[in-house]
Every structure is written in structure tokens, then in C-alpha cells.
Amino acid sequence: MSEWSWSATRRLVHERAQGCCEYCQTCEANTGQVMHVEHIDPSGGDDPENLCLSCANCNLSKAAAISASDPETGEMGPLFHPRQQVWSAHFQWVDRGLYLAGLTAVGRATIQRLQMNQERVVIARRRWVAGGFHPPGL
Numbered sequence: 408m409s410e411w412s413w414s415a416t417r418r419l420v421h422e423r424a425q426g427c428c429e430y431c432q433t434c435e436a437n438t439g440q441v442m443h444v445e446h447i448d449p450s451g452g453d454d455p456e457n458l459c460l461s462c463a464n465c466n467l468s469k470a471a472a473i474s475a476s477d478p479e480t481g482e483m484g485p486l487f488h489p490r491q492q493v494w495s496a497h498f499q500w501v502d503r504g505l506y507l508a509g510l511t512a513v514g515r516a517t518i519q520r521l522q523m524n525q526e527r528v529v530i531a532r533r534r535w536v537a538g539g540f541h542p543p544g545l
């Protein structure tokens with residue numbers, strides 16, 4: 408009963424995030440693509456406190472990184488940690504939800520490293536915004 412299982416962990420992570428990427432807020436319901444269970448710190452193991460739900464774009468762009476440079480200052484710093492930090496303290500939607508802007512060095516470095524405003528995603532976001540399905544929580 409208390410045995411660890413990856414499928415139960417996966418379900419917990421998915422439900423906790425309500426099916427949306429904990430970096431860029433892209434929702435599975437908008438893409439129809441399977442979401443990834445991401446290891447926030449690649450060396451941190453499978454504890455749920457080291458896991459978050461991530462879209463493929465963010466997960467593949469982040470890869471094994473835990474830090475990146477702030478495009479404004481060029482200084483290296485930590486990437487956003489979805490379990491330890493509050494999303495809205497580091498990111499905000501601009502241009503009606505088409506683009507993410509970083510409010511902090513953490514936000515800016517994460518947006519750049521994870522390519523959260525890449526053209527392909529913005530094209531999709533334009534459709535979600537037009538349909539009233541993005542950004543989440545509005």
C-alpha cells in the first residue's frame with residue numbers, strides 16, 4: 408500500500424499541477440501532448456518535492472540545467488524552482504498572454520534557458536488566447 412510507484416507519483420504530479428506546465432503554464436488540454444514529469448534538480452531523485460509537471464518544450468530545453476544566465480546582467484543564477492518558489496513572483500504574462508516576461512533574474516534566466524517565448528509556442532498561444540483558453544486563471 409505504501410510502496411512507491413512511479414505511476415502513482417506521476418498521477419500526483421499531474422494533479423498537483425492541474426495538467427499544466429509549472430514553468431510556462433502550457434496546459435495539456437491545449438496541446439493534446441503528453442506532459443513530462445520533470446526532475447527539478449536532475450540529481451535530486453524521485454521525491455515529489457523534486458518533481459514538477461513540464462511541457463516537452465520546457466523539459467527538453469532545460470535538460471540537466473539548474474542554473475542559467477540572466478539575459479539582462481549576464482550573471483549566472485538559479486532557474487525557477489516550482490516547489491520552492493511562487494510562479495507569479497518571477498513571471499508575468501504580457502501582450503494579452505502571448506509572451507512571458509521575467510520579473511526577476513530567476514524569471515528572466517528561466518524564460519531564456521527554457522525558450523519559453525520561442526516562435527512556435529507563441530504561434531500556438533495566439534490561438535489559445537483567441538479561444539479564451541490562455542493564459543490560465545484569467
Ligand SMILES: [Zn+2]
Pocket residue numbers: 428429430431432433461462463464465466
Ligand atoms: Zn512549459
